[in-house]
Amino acid sequence: MSDILFYLLCGLLSVLVLVGISMMSKVEKAVKGNFLSTIAMAGAILLTLVYYDIISVTSLWIFMAIGLILGVIWGFKIKMIEMPQVVALLNGFGGIASALAATVIMIEPEQQNQDQLMFILVTASLALVVGVVTFTGSMIAAGKLQKVISQKPVIWKNHQWITGISLVLSILSIVMVAIDTKFLPISIIIGWVMGGFFGVAFTIRVGGADMPITISLLNSLSGVAGSIAGMASNNPLTVAIGGIVGASGLLLTQIMCRSMNRHLLDILLGKTTSTGHSKGVAVEASTVVTASDSEEDIVSDLASIIKSAKRVIIVPGYGMALAQAQHLVSQLSDSLEQNGALLDFAIHPVAGRMPGHMNVLLAEANISYEKLREMDDINPEFPNCDLAIVIGANDVINPAANTAEGTPIYGMPVLDVDKAKHIVICNFDLKPGYAGVDNPLYKMRNVTMKLGDAKDTVKELIDMLR
Amino acid sequence: MSPLLLILIFIVSTVVGYMIIKNVPSLLHTPLMSGMNALSGITVLGALTATAFALGTGSKILGYIAIVLAMINVAGGFTVTSKMLKMFKHKEVDNK
Structure with missing residues (x-):
């Protein structure tokens, strides 16, 4: 040819x-x-x-x-709830495949085009390092998502230093190749060991809730590793497609960072949002429920509200997925519609453990995708909404994000659930969300709290419609 | 192909890719990502050529491992993406 x-x-x-x-x-x-x-x-x-x-x-x-x-x-x-860890694993496979291909090129430099040897070897060693970082980073991410390892950020002594040194040594392995080809064998070893170590060091201190960002970033890296390996193997197609994947991952990383109000660098440096939260806020919230009317009154009240609601918006969060309640939520939406309500789902960009995860989970539960509305699209409709049903979501509906300056979530875009005429919150408990900021919604008059397993509480709501 | 040209291809594809992917709604971000996963298995091309021309047994074995892993990435990624996309449907059309 x-x-x-x-x-x-x-x-x-x-x-x-x-x-x-x-x-x-x-x-x-x-x-x-x-x-x-x-x-x-x-x-x-x-x-x-x-x-x-x-x-x-x-x-x-x-x-x-x-x-x-x-x-x-x-x-x-694969089950849909497992998608985040599956994507992480696949990222890892792509990364290590690139690293292995690059290693093969570096082991036998005499098989390469001798005119461009320097370019080939430097790109190969770069692909090796990026690929290995992607691999070990993805394995840790997948392990955290699968709960094989702790979801909490793990911070070692002198973590910053260790990470920095492993990064510098990884870069050194690339520079060594550029200096002289006789360093090739040692460069391969340093690249694998230090790159691998760096991948572990930077993902191990990322908390569970920051996973959407980490996975997006690793997705980008797997593409970049492939692209650079394409340069080393002189294949323009690999370069182009790897580049596209890299761009996609980067774009998703940006979107995730924006909707979580986080800076990429903070996550990579292991700064968790919860460090800044003021103590004592969580305690107050627990008094709310006991102070209200007797249990029975609430139930009959709520039942009439649910039955008469003409415009309903359901806000699902990861708590719903954890409780495996999506099929019940689907039933609830059917019952509400049969009751004559106009119903939509409000999906926050970071609902779930990876970009778009909540949409997939709801689609799997047979909910029509046209009802799954993005935040900016649905927010103006909350003031006209008779009833908002929150299932397992907290930070993404916290109105404090608009008002409470100085808290970690200040400035984060949230769903305007507080504007709805009545709100039912089916959360597991009253604890503040990942960001550690108390949710003023819990104390509002038009809010009914239903605490406990979402499977039970959603079922109660369905029964009220019968 | 000259190194400069390869780097140029990288830059152009990144920019064009970024602009096209920007139009994908957040509704489909998970399938987008798993589809991208499958595409990142394109590194199999590099693995194929490197392995085919490798002489030593050791490097050949490394190459074979790379081919298997990259193909798992490709096949697994595309399978799961299509499985996911098929779940997105209109209820009206589907039930009645």
């Missing part, structure tokens, strides 16, 4: 991938878009095999088939 034809086809396949991604901006076309990307990927593999004249190498096909079968089986078994 001529070079020109190869480059043309590379360009075409990159465009196909981009078209596939742009089709993901509409739900109706998204499945086809994903299929198009799959086809483009298959085309890319075939093109590479033909161009390098290695299509007849049987061993390559065997190992590709093994990976393919394992991947498909795994893909079918």
